[in-house]
Amino acid sequence: MTTGYFFSHRHILDIEHLSADDIDHILTTAESFKEISARPIKKVPTLRGNTIINLFFEPSTRTRLSFEIAAKRMSADTFNISASTSSTTKGETLIDTARNISAMNPDIIILRHSFSGAPHMLSQYVNAAVINAGDGTHEHPSQGLLDMMTVREHKKRLNNLKIAIIGDILHSRVAHSDILGFLRMGSEIFVYGPGTLIPPGLKELGVTVCSNMKEAVQDADVVMTLRIQKERQDDPLLPSLREYAAVYGVTAQVASWARPDALIMHPGPINRGIELMPDVADGSQSVILDQVTNGVAVRMALLYLVTGNN
Amino acid sequence: MPTSLLIKNGRIIDPANKVDCIRDLLIVDGRIADPTAVPPSESSDSSEIQEIDAAGCWVVPGLIDMHVHLREPGEEYKEDILSGTRAAAAGGFTAVACMPNTKPVNDSRAVTVLILSQAEKADARVYPVAAISQNSQGNALTEFGELKANGVVAVSDDGLPVRDSQLMRRAMEYADDHGLLVISHSEEPSLSNGVMNEGIISTRLGLKGIPTAAESIMVYREIALAECLGKRVHIAHVSCAMSAELIRSAKARGVRVTAETAPHYFTLTDEAVMGYTTNAKMNPPLRSEKDRQAIRQGLADGTFDAIATDHAPHSMLEKEVEFDRAMNGIIGLETSLPLSLALVREGVINEQKLVELMSVNPARILGVEGGTLSTGAVADVTVINLTLPLPILKSRWSRKARTRHF
Numbered sequence: 001m002t003t004g005y006f007f008s009h010r011h012i013l014d015i016e017h018l019s020a021d022d023i024d025h026i027l028t029t030a031e032s033f034k035e036i037s038a039r040p041i042k043k044v045p046t047l048r049g050n051t052i053i054n055l056f057f058e059p060s061t062r063t064r065l066s067f068e069i070a071a072k073r074m075s076a077d078t079f080n081i082s083a084s085t086s087s088t089t090k091g092e093t094l095i096d097t098a099r100n101i102s103a104m105n106p107d108i109i110i111l112r113h114s115f116s117g118a119p120h121m122l123s124q125y126v127n128a129a130v131i132n133a134g135d136g137t138h139e140h141p142s143q144g145l146l147d148m149m150t151v152r153e154h155k156k157r158l159n160n161l162k163i164a165i166i167g168d169i170l171h172s173r174v175a176h177s178d179i180l181g182f183l184r185m186g187s188e189i190f191v192y193g194p195g196t197l198i199p200p201g202l203k204e205l206g207v208t209v210c211s212n213m214k215e216a217v218q219d220a221d222v223v224m225t226l227r228i229q230k231e232r233q234d235d236p237l238l239p240s241l242r243e244y245a246a247v248y249g250v251t252a253q254v255a256s257w258a259r260p261d262a263l264i265m266h267p268g269p270i271n272r273g274i275e276l277m278p279d280v281a282d283g284s285q286s287v288i289l290d291q292v293t294n295g296v297a298v299r300m301a302l303l304y305l306v307t308g309n310n
Numbered sequence: 311m312p313t314s315l316l317i318k319n320g321r322i323i324d325p326a327n328k329v330d331c332i333r334d335l336l337i338v339d340g341r342i343a344d345p346t347a348v349p350p351s352e353s354s355d356s357s358e359i360q361e362i363d364a365a366g367c368w369v370v371p372g373l374i375d376m377h378v379h380l381r382e383p384g385e386e387y388k389e390d391i392l393s394g395t396r397a398a399a400a401g402g403f404t405a406v407a408c409m410p411n412t413k414p415v416n417d418s419r420a421v422t423v424l425i426l427s428q429a430e431k432a433d434a435r436v437y438p439v440a441a442i443s444q445n446s447q448g449n450a451l452t453e454f455g456e457l458k459a460n461g462v463v464a465v466s467d468d469g470l471p472v473r474d475s476q477l478m479r480r481a482m483e484y485a486d487d488h489g490l491l492v493i494s495h496s497e498e499p500s501l502s503n504g505v506m507n508e509g510i511i512s513t514r515l516g517l518k519g520i521p522t523a524a525e526s527i528m529v530y531r532e533i534a535l536a537e538c539l540g541k542r543v544h545i546a547h548v549s550c551a552m553s554a555e556l557i558r559s560a561k562a563r564g565v566r567v568t569a570e571t572a573p574h575y576f577t578l579t580d581e582a583v584m585g586y587t588t589n590a591k592m593n594p595p596l597r598s599e600k601d602r603q604a605i606r607q608g609l610a611d612g613t614f615d616a617i618a619t620d621h622a623p624h625s626m627l628e629k630e631v632e633f634d635r636a637m638n639g640i641i642g643l644e645t646s647l648p649l650s651l652a653l654v655r656e657g658v659i660n661e662q663k664l665v666e667l668m669s670v671n672p673a674r675i676l677g678v679e680g681g682t683l684s685t686g687a688v689a690d691v692t693v694i695n696l697t698l699p700l701p702i703l704k705s706r707w708s709r710k711a712r713t714r715h716f
Binding site: 016093094095113115116117118120121135136137138139173176199200201202204205235 | 503508509510511512513514515516517518519585586630631632633634635
């Protein structure tokens with residue numbers, strides 16, 4: 001850790017505003033927490049007396065469970081509010097919901113929302129620390145951090161790596177957080193996907209936008225595949241999933257273009273046989289379940305750090 | 311007894327008469343009086359003359375904002391005709407043209423008459439713009455003849471594009487019969503399903519983008535129609551370089567097209583949205599720096615005829631929400647002149663051009679009085695004190711809407 005470093009973030013809203021030192025500090029903290037989850041008694045008293053609210057306006061299984069497990073392993077009291085049970089269905093605004101929750105003095109609010117920027121807005125209206133658990137098509141910072149933790153665990157570094165990200169970059173908040181995070185740590189990002197799913201401005205961010213799969217994956221240290229969202233019907237983005245799988249799916253042959261020790265990653269849930277073939281997802285290079293395991297450790301670190309611990 | 315007002319020692323900038331000099335301006339009974347007439351001090355009863363010392367100030371024909379939303383009838387909690395015209399007067403405007411997207415839409419004599427009757431007590435002249443199509447639904451034309459007879463100066467479905475090209479063609483043809491201006495809100499709807507400009511900022515914020523092509527495709531449709539038919543069209547709130555270039559080349563070919571842009575497009579870029587600032591959400595959206603520079607160039611070279619604000623007041627209810635849910639628009643009446651004066655300070659346009667863009671041309675395009683200080687003209691006059699501090703203090707603002715960017 002850098003001498004004199006102090007983690008100064010009250011909220012975790014995005015990766016964009018984290019420095020390399022911040023990311024390094026979060027990952028180091030997460031690494032130190034990882035063994036707690038391997039103990040027979042998986043609980044430490046660190047956050048005893050803290051109230052943590054999972055405020056989820058979008059369905060989520062693993063992210064919410066991961067945050068809840070992280071909180072409970074640190075002895076915090078957790079409460080889950082999901083869109084179906086929240087009063088927003090009665091016409092209450094997010095700000096009113098936030099103020100009401102804030103009036104009950106929680107220490108941390110973990111927000112997932114379908115609108116980009118909702119956590120930023122929430123953070124202006126509550127006293128609690130706000131952690132973004134995914135906002136619209138903007139960012140998913142804890143996922144970006146757990147991806148970086150997983151890569152660092154296997155590669156022992158986060159700089160000078162070639163990271164290939166394949167698929168729907170436009171709608172993927174995971175891709176946005178990964179791109180910003182890995183770039184900040186000194187790695188190179190190569191993306192490949194259908195032209196309809198590549199957002200503008202990537203080159204200005206320092207990303208290499210590839211015109212074919214081989215260019216993106218060749219000699220990569222990491223091949224990150226993204227979930228293709230079948231439910232997007234409003235826009236003629238893709239002719240068919242069949243064609244997507246044939247052109248943009250990561251097969252064993254595609255994976256063979258990467259370095260022999262390359263990591264295969266996916267933020268989940270996987271559409272098996274579409275963006276990622278089962279033999280690759282379950283192969284020896286896959287670290288997809290390590291990502292899930294590290295997710296708990298990263299979220300424990302975030303809860304610890306935003307409550308003022310250093 | 312005649313009422314008189316003498317504005318003394320100001321710099322008279324009156325491009326319509328090619329006048330730019332320091333002298334007094336005499337107003338008698340609401341009309342500009344002959345400057346060579348007997349000086350008021352030598353008349354028999356000088357005590358009847360009210361005097362304003364305008365030394366160091368500019369005295370110009372009253373500014374006209376040809377594109378505002380006054381929200382009355384229907385959304386008076388955002389703005390109404392009295393509050394909106396108070397804002398106009400505070401910002402130096404003597405007249406405004408108000409768009410028809412009220413509730414109900416101004417597509418009938420009844421709504422037009424209501425607006426004009428409220429405007430009798432207003433602090434600025436109000437020129438109603440009526441809808442092109444009934445209820446702005448884009449299906450059938452409104453009764454241009456009756457609307458014109460009742461005081462409407464132009465037609466527009468502003469806030470919404472006219473999707474149907476045949477309807478737009480018919481509107482241009484029929485409006486010409488009645489001497490009405492057609493104002494186009496140029497937006498191709500199938501491309502504009504976003505919330506901000508499409509570019510690196512929309513990528514960074516994860517917000518859905520609107521490409522400049524959404525505007526320019528429709529700008530070109532209007533130009534093509536006007537060119538084929540030999541009819542007139544006015545393009546509202548131009549935001550991007552591609553549209554400016556289309557208008558520039560159309561004008562060079564002699565197409566009867568005029569265009570306006572707004573202070574936010576020559577002042578701000580999509581970077582203002584960073585932090586999910588809902589007051590920077592508008593339609594068309596704030597564009598890139600390249601577009602901003604092209605808009606400034608278009609003001610300098612005559613591509614744009616007018617600066618209009620698209621003053622679009624909303625309350626906190628529409629702005630203190632998630633960015634995707636926030637409504638489009640910012641207010642502009644109080645800030646338009648200060649921001650436009652900045653263009654003069656920065657050497658983009660000169661003083662005469664400023665007055666043309668904000669008074670002479672809007673009057674000419676709308677076919678309304680004003681825009682000149684000729685003897686006998688209506689005495690709509692704006693005195694600009696260049697030493698007033700900027701930005702304007704919030705507490706002095708005179709409008710209802712509390713959302714602002716500047």
